[in-house]
Amino acid sequence: MAYCAPHGIPYSVLMGRVVGPGEPEWTEEDTALAVEWQRMQDATCSGCGQQLHESLTDDGGYETEIVRCHGCKAKEKRAEDLGKTKSDTAGVRIVVRHLPEEN
Template sequence: MGRAVPPGEPEWTQEDTLLAIEWQRLQDETCQCGHLLSESLDEANEYEPKRITCFACQAKERAERAASEREGADLSGHKITVTLVGRRPVVGD
């Protein structure tokens, strides 16, 4: 996304700059796990882990493993992407 910048106009509007600063502030205040550092670094807070399965990641990782196990497979630079192609019926749906 973007906008066409007419000649003589600034590339970044004041709003663009404020939004970028806010985005960076949120990045700086958020752990890679997605929780705010102000909460997650407080020893008094307790967290409960929950195991989940991302079926898109599962399909991707299985394809990567299969490709790497093939004899002579050079995967340098190769990327595997995942696309939702449909939905299987689930018991109870």
């Protein structure tokens, strides 16, 4: 659905269903999948990827880890060589994890 929904493509069509004459392009299942995908997107923070119902109310239950994407590092290094950027954080990404509640 991450590809289908933003492009307006029914999931069943992406998976090979051929829409015949007089048949609806979107099946009930396609519509349900798209609505559920959008619901999940709306419930997720676009910044950290955490569930909003938790992240908007819980201020201490998270841990972060710094990781480095070596592909992005190489790309940014190349741009730096071309004089386009100067960064000591090339390829750095911060992963956020919600910690389980302690009982």
